[in-house]
């Protein structure tokens with residue numbers, strides 16, 4: 001049964017091979033340090049910024065793509081890569097990107113644990129971490145995407161002064177993350193424990209954000225500078 005489900009999704013994904021990149025089959029060492037080349041000659045720009053100087057923002061655990069598709073639509077002069085290991089949800093994200101006819105965003109079927117294998121030093125300008133899995137058991141703390149183990153990986157791939165924009169509904173994960181940012185000597189700003197009450201201008205909601213805020217759960221957010 002599971003096999004049939006998997007082969008169905010693979011067939012569907014092939015129709016989106018201009019948007020979805022499968023890390024297992026479609027990328028190699030040549031991509032590392034050269035992700036912006038995906039967009040050479042493909043993004044219309046009214047400004048004079050060269051391809052190499054254009055910002056590259058990535059989202060970890062893109063899910064069904066509400067956030068990345070809307071954020072990329074609002075920022076067409078920035079390149080976006082969404083990293084997600086579940087091809088079924090990424091298919092939903094790809095549909096949204098095609099509907100909006102966006103050329104500045106691609107989706108990568110990829111396990112974030114190996115992030116430093118595919119990005120070079122100083123290659124990424126900003127990382128979005130939206131509602132990552134909280135891994136509530138203490139013995140699983142190392143799997144949280146804001147654990148210092150991951151922060152060391154992000155430090156390698158981010159430009160100096162690069163940023164993480166982090167949102168979660170999970171107060172325990174948020175407090176843990178603030179401790180990890182301090183442990184890593186990082187500068188944290190824009191901390192809020194109730195993003196929606198604060199009415200942050202330009203906030204783009206994710207699927208999980210909509211779900212939890214509609215249940216009355218306050219959303220925590222902060223910006224971390226490297």
Ligand SMILES: C[S@@+](CC[C@H](N)C(=O)[O-])C[C@H]1O[C@@H](n2cnc3c(N)ncnc32)[C@H](O)[C@@H]1O
Pocket residue numbers: 060061062063064083084085086089110111112113130131132133206207208209
């Ligand atoms: C809780 S969901 C949040 C989805 C979306 N960001 C949102 O806010 O609606 C977390 C997502 O991260 C993905 N994910 C978790 N661990 C991952 C990993 N190691 N590599 C890639 N994706 C991962 C999951 O498959 C899932 O789609």
